[in-house]
Amino acid sequence: MNIILPYPNVIVMIGPSGSGKSLFATKHFLPTEIVSSDKCRGMISDDENDQSVSSDAFDLVHLIVQRRLKYEKLTVIDATNVKKTSRESILRINEQCGAFNTTAFIFNLPLSQCIQNDKNRERSVGADVIKKQFQSMNESIDSIKNESYLAICVFHDISSVLKTKITVLR
DSSP: OEEEEESSEEEEEEOOTTSSHHHHHHHHSOGGGEEEHHHHHHHHHSOTTOGGGHHHHHHHHHHHHHHHHHTTOOEEEESOOOSHHHHHHHHHHHHHTTOOEEEEEEEOOOHHHHHHHHHTSSSOOOHHHHHHHHHHHHHHHHHHTTSOOSEEEEEOSHHHHHHOEEEEEO
């Protein structure tokens, strides 16, 4: 699959842990374009897994997104974003900053694949967490088409995640 994105663009990654979001982001985008909730947790607490700082981490994510949009920069939001409320806050920021193109990448891989990928990672969140994220995503997936995205791309397997080509029209 070849995806062509207009510039600037806000890319919202949606999917449970272990679904390939970070792998996809690092393969296709510059490190400076990726705003990772895990990295923001790490910046605040020195531990990317420290869920106790999630509120502050997402405040930081939102601040970075706002600043990048101020300068009309491509911005990739690497977080689970499985709940509608999470995506709404990003879309609201985008609207406040000038309503740039927004693209949703949904990583709807099988639950078993996400759990297996998580087991193979250096920083595992565990099957119970992934099951909850997977359920949250499935509960809100129908509403995604009614959210204000220029385009929505859904990945159903890891090979499509790995084989996709991205072209950004700068």
